[in-house]
Amino acid sequence: MGGSAFYTGLVGALTLLPQALQFMIGPLIDRWPLRKTMVTTQVLQFFLVLLIPVLFYFDLLTITVLLIIMPLISFIEEFAYPAQTVAIPKILENNQLTSGNTYMAFAYQGVDLVFNALAGILVTVFSATIIFLVDASTFIIAAFFFYLLKLPKMKDVKPVAEKQKLIHSFISYKTKLKEGIYYIKQSILAKCVIVLFLTNFSIGINIAVLPVYAGDRGGAYMYGFYMASLAAGTLAGSLLSNFFDRFPLGKLYAFSYFFTALFWIVSIIIPFNTLSVVAFGLAWIPIGVTSVVLISTLQRIVPEHFLARAFTVLESASAVAMPLGSFIGGTITVFFTANYVLAFAGIVFLLIAMLWLIITDLRLLPRPNVIDPEKYGLTYISTMMKNE
Numbered sequence: 001m002g003g004s005a006f007y008t009g010l011v012g013a014l015t016l017l018p019q020a021l022q023f024m025i026g027p028l029i030d031r032w033p034l035r036k037t038m039v040t041t042q043v044l045q046f047f048l049v050l051l052i053p054v055l056f057y058f059d060l061l062t063i064t065v066l067l068i069i070m071p072l073i074s075f076i077e078e079f080a081y082p083a084q085t086v087a088i089p090k091i092l093e094n095n096q097l098t099s100g101n102t103y104m105a106f107a108y109q110g111v112d113l114v115f116n117a118l119a120g121i122l123v124t125v126f127s128a129t130i131i132f133l134v135d136a137s138t139f140i141i142a143a144f145f146f147y148l149l150k151l152p153k154m155k156d157v158k159p160v161a162e163k164q165k166l167i168h169s170f171i172s173y174k175t176k177l178k179e180g181i182y183y184i185k186q187s188i189l190a191k192c193v194i195v196l197f198l199t200n201f202s203i204g205i206n207i208a209v210l211p212v213y214a215g216d217r218g219g220a221y222m223y224g225f226y227m228a229s230l231a232a233g234t235l236a237g238s239l240l241s242n243f244f245d246r247f248p249l250g251k252l253y254a255f256s257y258f259f260t261a262l263f264w265i266v267s268i269i270i271p272f273n274t275l276s277v278v279a280f281g282l283a284w285i286p287i288g289v290t291s292v293v294l295i296s297t298l299q300r301i302v303p304e305h306f307l308a309r310a311f312t313v314l315e316s317a318s319a320v321a322m323p324l325g326s327f328i329g330g331t332i333t334v335f336f337t338a339n340y341v342l343a344f345a346g347i348v349f350l351l352i353a354m355l356w357l358i359i360t361d362l363r364l365l366p367r368p369n370v371i372d373p374e375k376y377g378l379t380y381i382s383t384m385m386k387n388e
Helices: 005-031 034-057 063-091 094-125 128-148 162-186 189-216 220-244 249-269 273-283 285-301 304-319 321-332 338-358 373-377 382-387
Strands: none
Touching (some): 005 063, 005 321, 034 063, 189 220, 220 285, 249 338, 321 338
8 A cells, every 4th residue: 555665664563562562461461360351352353453444445444544453453462462371371281381382383373374375365366355354253263262261260359449449450550560570680581682682673674574575576475475484484393392392492592593594594595486485484493493482481480470471571572673673674675675684684583593602691591391490580579579
């Protein structure tokens, strides 16, 4: 609709920006019933996604409207995904977490693999409107299955007067928010934020530039193939994460990002589209591996009552980079060709691999299944917050 990579980068940045607010959402997820949160988020997203083809049908859809609707959908999703992450350890035993997260990643990436490939084909045969209608229906299906989910009930809270309840809720929210930030600052996770920031910066560039890059290499159908390749690589990495769970985290991350940088740049240099798509998918395998391993590690070292806050604070701190990368990527593509901008993103992954080797605490991280929560996660001391 805009005819420029600038608008692709802008809508990408605005859609990704709510991820930076996850640290404010964590305390709310800790307080709200998980099943109700997951069902409500899906219903709200259903109506917002459905609004896009409806407005298009009545010739009321504009870029401005999209710039409003897409961030709203993304903001609601920031409640849904952490809630699902928190629900996993409530359902599974500790020794089942890596397998459970692998299946979760398979559910996410497996569907991505199929529908990203179909979308690239369907958009050339039908229209984007049909794809949005299909997309909207999936939220209702998800809401139904979340409704059937059995989760432990929250502990009852003693009734208080409405005014006192409001004051108590605000104070509790503020305290829990501070606890989550404090926990991240005092644990090894604070140093992980640096590399996660750079990772998300590169992924943000990819989100903005890939449509233009794929268009230069063939058109909309090529975008579908690249997105399917991305999903296939991430899915393969997620499925392999059980095997890599036995390797020390420091070495695993350093090697993984070097592998990503290598195949990322190869996919841009190689002139044959088929080989380029394959190499691009291989570049995402390590990202799939490290994503599952990181979540499993987080669930092991963080106490359950801190998990939502720690997870959302970590996500927010690193997620700021994704909209920044999307906006910068879309902007500079106006002045440089898409392949140069994507190559820059690949070089950033090489820098990340070097950082995992340079930063001693990260390089020496042990295997996830033997990591010491006391040493790396820091069991929280509640009296410190009370003194503050």
